[in-house]
Amino acid sequence: MKYLINYQEFKNYFFKKENIYFFLIIFLLFIADRFSKMYVINNFSDNVYFVSNFINVDLIWNTGIAFGLLSLETPLFYKIVSFLIGMVILIIFYNCIIFNNLYKFPFSIILGGALGNFYDRLILGAVPDFIDIHYNNFHWFTFNLADIFIILGIIIFLVQDLFKKKSK
Secondary structure (H helix, E strand, O other): OHHHOOOOHHHHHHHOHHHHHHHHHHHHHHHHHHHHHHHHHHHHHOOOEEEEOOOOEEEEEEEOOHHHHHOOOOHHHHHHHHHHHHHHHHHHHHHHOOHHHHHHHHHHHHHHHHHHHHHHHHHHHOEEEEEEEEEOOOEEOOHHHHHHHHHHHHHHHHHHHHHHHOOO
């Protein structure tokens, strides 16, 4: 597949009928992420809430990237990271449009989550993470529904790619 295409070809890919289903997936995952975050922000903002022996709801504000990595208090660094994340989202969106349907599904899942977190970065100034998985005193990184979508999309993409290569 040709990776660089002109505007007319992109427009033809963009308006394909099957892309509507993938845009719907992106939209629904974005909305699910927004509702989950708004619910937690409005109802669980003060304390850590026990859910089970392995899960707590603990709202933290992440200014870094995945799992709080690169969380620095420098506004310039935050803007640079946000700009780079925006560029990656555009590349994934472009790939979602031009690649075959096999890869559009995982790209759609990744985009649904990435857009949710990117929205928070732009509008709220940080990403609300609230799912705290732990075992005794060991706590995994706190994350949100959008992070689950991103990781799930990456796993599906890698598994599909692995099976596609094995079948050749």
